Amino acid sequence: MxxxxxxxxxxxxxxxxPAPAYGAGALADLLPAVAAGLGVPGYTAHLPLEPADRVCVFLVDGMGWELIKRHPEYAPFLNSLVAGGRAITAGFPSTTATSLASVGTGLAPGEHGLAGYTLAVPGAGYLMNQLRWHPQVDPRGWQPHPTVFQRAHEAGVATCQVSSPLFSQTPLTQVALSGGTFLGRTTGEERMDQAARWLAEHDRALCYTYVSELDGAGHRFGVDSDDWRMMLNTVDRLAKRLAEQLPPRSALYVTADHGMIDxxxxxxxxxxxxxxxxxxxxxxxxxxxxxxxxxxxxxxxxxxxxxxxxxxxxxxxxxxxxxxxxxxxxxxxxxxxxxxxxxxxxxxxxxxxxxxxxxxxxxxxxxxxxxxxxxxxxxxxxxxxxx
Missing domain, CATH: 3.30.1360.180 (Gyrase A; domain 2)
Known part of the structure; x- marks a missing residue:
């Protein structure tokens, strides 16, 4: 050519x-602000979040800010929250492994080290996919920092992750999202219900839950497809289901790891x-x-x-x-x-x-x-x- x-x-x-707004409104700033509000030592709130005794973070893979606003008819509940919400930036690159590590550790990619979808293992002569990992790479050596979940759990906050059972033992979960209790639930509805129960059962709680299907629909069919829009509608109903079950003194934050473009x-x-x-x-x-x-x-x-x-x-x-x-x-x-x-x-x-x-x-x-x-x-x- x-x-x-x-x-x-x-x-x-x-x-x-337009580099990400690290320290002033990036995805890595979310859990440190939540942890600061929960009284976990060592964290500073760079996002202006009002403290709550019970906090749930619901992360939807692939649900960008602009994509939500484009589809009010498919995401009426989420769009009803837009006026009182805000856009924050993912890190660079805007990809799942990088973003989940930033969420879980509260660190930018230059610190946690999952700085790309695939990265060279220095001196080894091969690439490592950060989602699938490589058997010769020690997860804790690759990402040695504690997660916010670990530090919250150690500080006495009832901490859990509610996600697919398939993710319970993955290296990415280990280095980015571990700490407290992992609760494997297969369907989105089960995850929303379990997250609400966890909050209700504890006076001081932090819960993280996640769905990946919107990202999958975007990769396969594109974000300008009926398949993607219908999955967005499913996500919208899940978010509403969780919001309607929140116990008193709770805050729910709905966010994402990146957007998408066809x-x-x-x-x-x-x-x-x-x-x-x-x-x-x-x-x-x-x-x-x-x-x-x-x-x-x-x-x-x-x-x-x-x-x-x-x-x-x-x-x-x-x-x-x-x-x-x-x-x-x-x-x-x-x-x-x-x-x-x-x-x-x-x-x-x-x-x-x-x-x-x-x-x-x-x-x-x-x-x-x-x-x-x-x-x-x-x-x-x-x-x-x-x-």
Whole structure:
């Protein structure tokens, strides 16, 4: 594939990318604010949340702020909360593993280290999918910080996670969401009812619950599909079901890990068929709209130059140090995390994606994608119900 006219456009400045609002209104700030309100030592509220004795966080995978507002007829309950709620930002990349780690630890990606969908394991020569893990990587070594749930439990708060039984023993749950009691419930209705019961049974409680089906519908059918809209309606009914069961002195926060955008086939650039983009690259990490690009030794500068020339008018293309300096991964990037980040990091501004049809056939076939810092991907709801 030949790319023409590389000098005919202005390359985007990575410093101009809308980096997440870490410490001032990001997903990582939610549980620390809740914990501070519950009296858990060591936490500061960077979000202005009124304290409550019983708190439930309901996280809906893939339910962006803009997507809720587009569909008031399918999400009437959630839209009734929008006026009193606000948008906060996911971290970068706006992807599930990164966001769930930020929620559970209260830390930005540069600290917890799950800084992408797939990341290189430094010195190992292979990628690790942060959702599926790798048997040779110790979870606690990869993410050593305690979770907010662990610290709340130690402080005497009755703490639980209500989710699919399939997630009870996963490495991601272990490093991001563990602490207190895990209650496996299969259906969304069972999770809502169990979360409400947990709050009612304890005077000082923190409960987290989660559904993933909206994200699955978006990936398979796209967010501009009847399947996705009907699943949004199901989520809306689940949120209402939980809200109507809240015991006294409770607060419910409905949020998400990222939004989503549909990318047309003609707007997908196939890395596996593109000799320019693939030259000098040893590993291609991340996902279609948020790529970590790992260069062969000595080729990082050349890879950055080519990716900037080919994609720099449509993606924010940065070196590792430029992305860190621009605050994409938070105010701090710990030493153990530094080399997990690509030599080059590319985040889509326009409606495009860099897929890899041979390396990532499943991901490359998805209709709805996410990962970058555009509002439809990055902004997630913080909706509140009190009793």
């Amino acid at each position: 030949t790319h023409l006219g590389h000098d005919a456009f202005e390359i985007l400045d990575p410093a101009d990318a 990318i047309a086939p003609e707007d997908r650039i196939d890395f596996d068929e593109d000799w320019e983009l693939s030259a000098g690259v040893s590993l291609l990490g991340g996902e279609g709209r948020a790529r970590h690009v790992y260069a062969v030794p000595g080729a990082a500068t050349d890879v950055f130059t080519v990716w900037s020339e080919v994609l720099g008018d449509r993606m924010w293309v940065a070196t590792r140090d430029q992305a860190i300096a621009a605050g994409w991964f938070g105010p701090v990037v710990e030493e153990r995390v530094y080399h997990r980040i690509g030599d080059v990091v590319a985040a889509a501004r326009d409606d495009i994606a860099v897929i890899a049809s041979r390396r990532e056939p499943g991901e490359s076939s998805m209709v709805g994608l996410h990962g970058s810092m555009t509002p439809v991907e990055q902004l997630v709801p913080l909706l509140e119900v009190r009793s």
